[in-house]
Amino acid sequence: MKTFLNNYWKKGISMLCVIMLLVTVSTSSVSATIQQDSTTLSNSEQNVQVLIYEDENEAIYAEVPKSKVDEYKKDLKNSSFLHNEVQKARGNNVSTKEVTTYGSCGGTTTKYFNKNAVIDTLEHMERGTNWSRLLSNPISDPAVAAATKLLTKSNLLSVIATATTWAAGDLMGRQTAYWKDSAIMILKGKIRGVKLTIKPNCTSNYPAVYKKYTRY
Structure with a gap:
């Protein structure tokens, strides 16, 4: 009986040691993962x-x-550097050297904020009004005045982001007044729209991306 109890306790102690070892290894693995994630x-x-x-x-x-x-702002004080940056953002080739792609470089992306986008925005702001009909050619001055009043709302950017395919981050690249004025200019026929061109820098992350907002 005594021998049986001794063997039982030995097996129990051995099992406990194994469990403690597994817990230690598991804890170390989790800690290493957390540390790696923090470093990333x-x-x-x-x-x-x-x-x-x-x-x-x-x-x-x-x-x-x-x-x-x-450092970049300091470099921009150099007129030659500034000129080259503007030309690269506009898509003009300023170098004849061979280009090495930096990381995964996608193509240029373009987005348009035009009359249809303005109408979609207005219809989200005031669903009871048929803005498509009111703003069809020719557009009357009262219709433009009513649209202008509606576009002065403080939540304009969030409504544009909801009503169109524009991301909030791209809209916030310009102030709310810019988008309001652009929308009114579109309705009055002064411009056709706003074009956003997003051009990745395939040779460096300095800068990583160029963004160009153009009224056209």
Whole structure:
């Protein structure tokens, strides 16, 4: 009987040791995974938009890693560097050197904010009004006045993002007043719309992306 109890306790102790070892290994693995995830998060750097050119009809931004914003702004003070950046954002080739693709580089993306987008926005703001009919050619001054009053609402950007395919981040690249004025200009026939061109930099992440807003 004594021998049986001794063997029983030995097996119990052995089993307990195995369980403790498994728990230790599992905990170490989880800790390593958490540490690795934290390192990945710290290494992924946020890009910041820097305005490099602006006039009445065109605004160009460059997205630069946050740690390089000051350096990039300093480089922009060099007229030659600034000229080259503007030309690259516009899609003009400023170098005859062979280009090496940086990482995974997609093609240029374009988005349009036109009369249809304005009407979709207005219909989301005031569903009881047939804006498609009111703003059909020729557009009357009272209809434009009514639309202008509606477009002055403070939540304009969120409504545009809901009513159209535009992402909120792309809309926020310009102030609310820009989109309101553009919408009114579209309705009055002064411009056809706003075009956003998103052009990745395939040779570097300095900057990573160019964004160009153009009234056309």
